[in-house]
Structure formats: structure tokens, C-alpha cells
Amino acid sequence: MRIKQGGVLFLVLSAFSLLLCGLFFSISPLVLLLSALFILFIPGALAYLSFSKKPALLSFIGFSVLGSFVLNTLATLVLGSLLNAPLSKWFLFFVFSLSSFPFAFRILLLSKRALEFRLESRSALMILVLAFFARVFVFAKLNWIILGSDVGRFGSLAHAMVLKGGIMANLVPFEIIEGFFYFPGTIIIPLLFDLAGINTLVGASFALLFGNSAFLVFAFLFFSQLFSKKRAKNAFLFFAFAFDFCFLLAVSGIYPYALALPFLMLFMYALNVLSKGGHARFAFVLATLGIALFHWYVGLVAAVFGAAVACALSIEKEYARLYRIIKEFLFAAVLSAVALVPFFLTFGAYLLLPFLLQNKADLFAISTANALPLPARVLGVFVLFSQGVSFSILFVLGILFLVFDWQTLVKKKTLGLFFIFLVVFNFFLFGDNNFVRQTLIVWLFYAIAFSRVLTRTRINTIIVIAFVLVASPSPLFFFSTIVQGTFASSIPVPDASFYHAMDFIRENVSLNATFLIDGGGAGCVGRSSSYGERIFPITSRKVWYFTNTCWSAYNYTEYASRVALYHVLTLNPNNQTLHDQLLAKGVTHVFIGSFSTGLSRALFSKSMYYTEVFSDANTSIFKVA
Structure with a gap:
């Protein structure tokens, strides 16, 4: 597929003009659509297209979403925190200009060159599209109001800042607390939607929907690095419809962590590319920035994967590659620290609050980790851990298939070490809710194991459809339980x-x-x-x-x-x-x-x-x- 870069620029400028008209003339449907595109897609798309000679379609989708998250968050922090610009509709204009126009200008300089998109996998694209629309049905059924806890909290913080007219820590009279200004990106994304006249909770839902799509993209690319095209496709099918823990956390309201997980998937993909001697600086920097901006907990799992990569390279005596990865990480870490300067200037005084004596227990679940019964702690590493230990046939099969697929963990040293480190890491360090969040990455291995045991794509498609009846993080099962009003006793659905x-x-x-x-x-x-x-x-x-x-x-x-x-x-x-x-x-x-x-x-x-x-x-x- 060939597209003139000048045509891309024309479409973007036209959309930008329509967005401004919609904002100032209060045309709600137009504002909703175009705001979602500019907040969640267009800046990253322009950045990706301005530097990629032969963009791959799935990569383009993933990088566009995550790039937009990061670029708009950084632009908002620079304007709102560093320059103290007041929040208004004009603020949106300057944010989008700062995050998009530099790359649009670069595209203009290259306008004579045509873009040639290549498709990594037609089947993977079809699975992604079906997964996207399955999730749209779930979000729409919930009236775009995410369940659970964190969305309400961060939506309130964002709305308070909009009403106060600035990016600030003092939110009185709307809040009576000092602190909780962590994960700046998770506040800023709904804040931008609020400035466009769209409810912060609806904005968060759109962000989770787009973010989950990017998460799936990089999950497929990660599978493709490890296995043949057919096995990667099968693993992706099971992951998208049965083991997508990002979707589970998104719908149940663990909002900051769910928004950060796509960056974890990108980090794993980029680090694996680097470990094989490839080039992935852009992806690696973007992933590190995203983790720093959206949720630092995710960095713990990224560190575990990094340790697995380092050990695998040491076993293979690939010290030159290991040294290069360390240099790339230091570069990305320094860049992330610099990017967070505006955030530190506004909220730096609150960053040590989690380490106060009364807050430490919650931060690391120290008070509860050792109180869990041994059977619960063992099973909690591998299965859904909620309100005690509960698991379905799906997870039992996952564990059994993982046993059958032990060859993969042996042959793929990085994957095997990551699995071992992750289990040990979770078992000894975490408990309760925090235990769940770190553990869910193990479900990645279930999809891999299913793809080895169940190898026929058509039969697998029928099995996936059957997940509507199987307790799982499948959007099909979620939709059926929400329709029946039996989603979860601990997470009521607003009527x-x-x-x-x-x-x-x-x-x-x-x-x-x-x-x-x-x-x-x-x-x-x-x-x-x-x-x-x-x-x-x-x-x-x-x-x-x-x-x-x-x-x-x-x-x-x-x-x-x-x-x-x-x-x-x-x-x-x-x-x-x-x-x-x-x-x-x-x-x-x-x-x-x-x-x-x-x-x-x-x-x-x-x-x-x-x-x-x-x-x-x-x-x-x-x-x-």
C-alpha cells in the first residue's frame, strides 16, 4: 500500500482544523472522534512516519498509540508544569501543536517520498480488529464508565485540575489531600479529554481501549520473534481472547497499571530485539519513557525480564550485546529523568510520601505478604488471585500445557529464565492486590503453551468462541457476564x-x-x-x-x-x-x-x-x- 506523505499531512491538518471548529462551536460527536485521534493516535503516527522508510502496519498502529500517549503527556507537562500555562481549549491547541507539528514539518520536507506500508501478518491484523471490536462492545455496554477503583480516583484528580485551571498540586476545595500525584500520564490523558469537553471517565475508557490494542500489537510482535509465523499467530489468538490480563485490569478499574502494561510489552519486544543484535533504540526509549510516566510498578517486571536477558546473554557469552544493552538502558533512563523534570518541579515534594511509615505497608503489601497461606501463595503465582484463590478449567489447562511445553522454556533461554525469575520474584516479595498485578504476566506463557498443544487454527477459533462460557479474561466472557449482571460480586456494575x-x-x-x-x-x-x-x-x-x-x-x-x-x-x-x-x-x-x-x-x-x-x-x- 502506497500513500503520499503530502496526503498524510493534508489529512492531519484538515482533522486539526475540524477539531478546532468542533471545540469552539461545541459539536460533540466531532470533538469526541477527533479528540480521541489527536490524544491517542495522530502525534505518534506522525512521529513514526517521519522516521520510518518502510513502515509495517501493525508496528505503525502500536507505535502511533504509545507515541501519542508519551508525546501528549510530555507536551502537557512542559506547558502546564514548566510554563504554568492556564488550562483551556487553547491549551489543547498548543499541546497538539507541540506534540504533532515538529513531525508534521519533517513529513513536509519528505513529501516527495511515498510511504510503502507492509503487513507483518494478515491473520494477526484480522485477530487484532476482531479483538478491538469485542472490547468496544464491552466498553459500550458499560456506558464507557470503567468499573473498579482507580479510574474514579484519577478522573477526579484530572477534573479538579481542569476546574482549578492549571496543572497544580493544591486542589482545594475539590480535594483535601496532599499527594497521590504519581503516574503523571494517567492523570494527563483524561485531563486532555476533559479540556475537549469529554468526561474524564469516558476519556480514560478510550485510552484503555487504544492502549490495549497497542498492548496486543507488541504481544504479537514479541511472539513473532520467538516462534514460527503459524505458532505466533496461534499464541496471539489465545492471548487476545483468553489470557489478555491488560484487558482484565482495564475493565476492573486498575487503571494506571493497565495503561502502563503496553509499555512493558514494548519494553520486552525492544529488549529482545537488542539481545539478538538488532536496532531498537526508538522502541526502547519510548518504552522506558512510558513506564516512567504511567506506572513505576511495571518497571519491576521490566527489571525481571532484563535480568533474564542479561543471564541468557551471559550464558551464551554474548558480552558485547550485553554491554550495548546496558548503554542503551542508561541512555533511556537519563532521557526519562530529564523528561520528568517538569513533573518533579510541580509534584516533587510529594514523591517521598509512599515511603512514610504509614504508607509502606500498602506500597509493597509488606504487612500481608507473609500472612497468605502456603497453598494460596503457590496457586497465586499461576492463577487468578481474587477474593481468595479462584481459578477455572482454563488456568488448569494452562498449567498442564505449560508442563507439556517445557521444551520451549529450555530452548528459549530468555523465556525460561524470565518464567523462573518471575515466579520466584512474585512468590517471595508480593501479596494481595500487588501480588496479582505482577503475577498476571505469567498468563503470557499460557498462550504460548496453548499454541504448541493446539496447532489447528480453525479448531482454535472455535475454542476461542467457547470462551464466552469459560471464566477467563476474555472480552467475550466479560460481555456475557455483564449482560447477565453477574460480572463479579466484588465489582458491581452501575445500573x-x-x-x-x-x-x-x-x-x-x-x-x-x-x-x-x-x-x-x-x-x-x-x-x-x-x-x-x-x-x-x-x-x-x-x-x-x-x-x-x-x-x-x-x-x-x-x-x-x-x-x-x-x-x-x-x-x-x-x-x-x-x-x-x-x-x-x-x-x-x-x-x-x-x-x-x-x-x-x-x-x-x-x-x-x-x-x-x-x-x-x-x-x-x-x-x-
Whole structure:
């Protein structure tokens, strides 16, 4: 496929002009589409095309997404943190100009040269397209509101900065904490969507959808480095529809980690290229930058893979290649540190907060790692670890097939060492939720093992379709459970009444209102059982937090008083003293959702101090009299 570079530039400039028109004339569908392209695809695409003579189509897709994540994040940090530019629609114009125009200018200089795209694998492209649309169905079924905790938290931080008008650490009156400004990219991506007039939670969903696609691209390229085209294709099929842990984390709300995982996959791909004597500086630098910007935990797994590569090269006495990799890593690390300077200038004072005594246990799960029963710790390395130890036939088969495929772990030294190091690393160092995140990379090996045992593509396709009935991180299974309302007992899915309540708040409640919700959002949790904390990023009305603390410097006296007040309120809201205290703290409304675990709808209905102003199914809003 041949495309004139001048034609590419014309299309980009036309899209940029349409985006500006959409922004200033409030044309929502146009803004949503073009904002997603400029935030998540176009800058990286221009960068890739400006330096690649014969771009490969799948690589182009992956690098375009991850390059856009990094370029837009860096441009925002430079403008917002370093230059203190106010946040507005014009800010978007300057961000996109800074992240795109230098590469567009380079393309203009090369406009006489035609681009020749090559396709690495037609089958892999088809699998990627099907996987993408399967995920679109899941996200759409959830109304683009990701489940779980972290999305609400980071969406709130981003929205608070937009309302405050700048990239800043002091978010009062929208937040009462200091800290939690880690993973800058995970705040900035939804912030850019918010500036375009698109809900931060919807923006995060789009980012996860595009990011997951890039993750799958580099997973396939990684498989292709290791195996024949047919086996790589089969492994990719199983990985995309049965073992995609990135998708699992994305849908269940572990947002920063899910956005960083594509960079981990890119890191593994690039490091493997370097270990074979190839050239991958651009990919290696991009991966290192992405890990630094989106989630440092992912760097732990990257380090384990790096150790496996180093040991494999040492065994083969390839010291020259090892030395070159070390030089490339030092270059990428220094570049990443320089790129983070604007972030450190604004949020540097908060970077040591996780290492405070009260925060250490959460950071590394030190308090719980050794408390896990031995069988749970053994199985937790290999299977889905959630609410105790639970696993399906799929994971049992994965382990059995891995036993059958021991030859791969022996022949592919890097892969075998990585598996061993990863198991040891997880078993001895991590527990609970953090244990899960590091362990899920083991599922990469399940897809590889399946591809060796099940070698017929047509039969494999039928098996993949059957995953709709098998408990797995398959988008097909997710979609079926969400439709049936049985997604997970620990992760409730917002029902229609939640969205009706959000519409009511936007249309009928003052912007100065403050909501007491069932649960919190100011600490690590970021999610109440009824999703009440999302009132803020969705409607811009403040939420009164009281929840647990972690990774921040809190006013513990204030939080203790809030928790005490909330506790009594759950038992007897018909209390004038409590009513007066709520008014004194600025609380004007009480939100009680479908999955409320503390506040009682019946007790509030009987109280003379609260008036029910909204009721739909199991969701109610009360006004403080």
C-alpha cells in the first residue's frame, strides 16, 4: 500500500482544523472522534512516519498509540508544569501543536517520498480488529464508565485540575489531600479529554481501549520473534481472547497499571530485539519513557525480564550485546529523568510520601505478604488471585500445557529464565492486590503453551468462541457476564438508575452543591460501592470524602471526625446534631446508590432533616433540609 506523505499531512491538518471548529462551536460527536485521534493516535503516527522508510502496519498502529500517549503527556507537562500555562481549549491547541507539528514539518520536507506500508501478518491484523471490536462492545455496554477503583480516583484528580485551571498540586476545595500525584500520564490523558469537553471517565475508557490494542500489537510482535509465523499467530489468538490480563485490569478499574502494561510489552519486544543484535533504540526509549510516566510498578517486571536477558546473554557469552544493552538502558533512563523534570518541579515534594511509615505497608503489601497461606501463595503465582484463590478449567489447562511445553522454556533461554525469575520474584516479595498485578504476566506463557498443544487454527477459533462460557479474561466472557449482571460480586456494575441520577444532578442541582456518598474516594480506594465518587468528574459537583488513607499526607484528625460522623449517620440520620454538623461542613445532598453498604435509604426517608428529591429503582438523592 502506497500513500503520499503530502496526503498524510493534508489529512492531519484538515482533522486539526475540524477539531478546532468542533471545540469552539461545541459539536460533540466531532470533538469526541477527533479528540480521541489527536490524544491517542495522530502525534505518534506522525512521529513514526517521519522516521520510518518502510513502515509495517501493525508496528505503525502500536507505535502511533504509545507515541501519542508519551508525546501528549510530555507536551502537557512542559506547558502546564514548566510554563504554568492556564488550562483551556487553547491549551489543547498548543499541546497538539507541540506534540504533532515538529513531525508534521519533517513529513513536509519528505513529501516527495511515498510511504510503502507492509503487513507483518494478515491473520494477526484480522485477530487484532476482531479483538478491538469485542472490547468496544464491552466498553459500550458499560456506558464507557470503567468499573473498579482507580479510574474514579484519577478522573477526579484530572477534573479538579481542569476546574482549578492549571496543572497544580493544591486542589482545594475539590480535594483535601496532599499527594497521590504519581503516574503523571494517567492523570494527563483524561485531563486532555476533559479540556475537549469529554468526561474524564469516558476519556480514560478510550485510552484503555487504544492502549490495549497497542498492548496486543507488541504481544504479537514479541511472539513473532520467538516462534514460527503459524505458532505466533496461534499464541496471539489465545492471548487476545483468553489470557489478555491488560484487558482484565482495564475493565476492573486498575487503571494506571493497565495503561502502563503496553509499555512493558514494548519494553520486552525492544529488549529482545537488542539481545539478538538488532536496532531498537526508538522502541526502547519510548518504552522506558512510558513506564516512567504511567506506572513505576511495571518497571519491576521490566527489571525481571532484563535480568533474564542479561543471564541468557551471559550464558551464551554474548558480552558485547550485553554491554550495548546496558548503554542503551542508561541512555533511556537519563532521557526519562530529564523528561520528568517538569513533573518533579510541580509534584516533587510529594514523591517521598509512599515511603512514610504509614504508607509502606500498602506500597509493597509488606504487612500481608507473609500472612497468605502456603497453598494460596503457590496457586497465586499461576492463577487468578481474587477474593481468595479462584481459578477455572482454563488456568488448569494452562498449567498442564505449560508442563507439556517445557521444551520451549529450555530452548528459549530468555523465556525460561524470565518464567523462573518471575515466579520466584512474585512468590517471595508480593501479596494481595500487588501480588496479582505482577503475577498476571505469567498468563503470557499460557498462550504460548496453548499454541504448541493446539496447532489447528480453525479448531482454535472455535475454542476461542467457547470462551464466552469459560471464566477467563476474555472480552467475550466479560460481555456475557455483564449482560447477565453477574460480572463479579466484588465489582458491581452501575445500573440505569445511576446514569439517571447523574442526569438529574446535571439538570437540577446547583454547581455549588456538595454530596455525601456511601464510601470514599480520597484514598487509594477511589470507589464507593455505589460509584458515588464519580459524581464529581461526571457532573462537577463536589463530593465529601471520609475514606481510608494511603500514599498521602492526610489531616488524620479531620478524617477521624468524618469517619465518626459517618458511622453515627449510618445508624440514625434523624439526629439534629449530625444534621447541623453536615451543614457546617458544607454538605447539601446525600447520594445513596444501588449497592449502598452503609447509608440506609429507609432511615433517610423517615428523617425530618432530609428531603428525597430523586428516586429511581434503588438509587436516591436526599437534600439536606
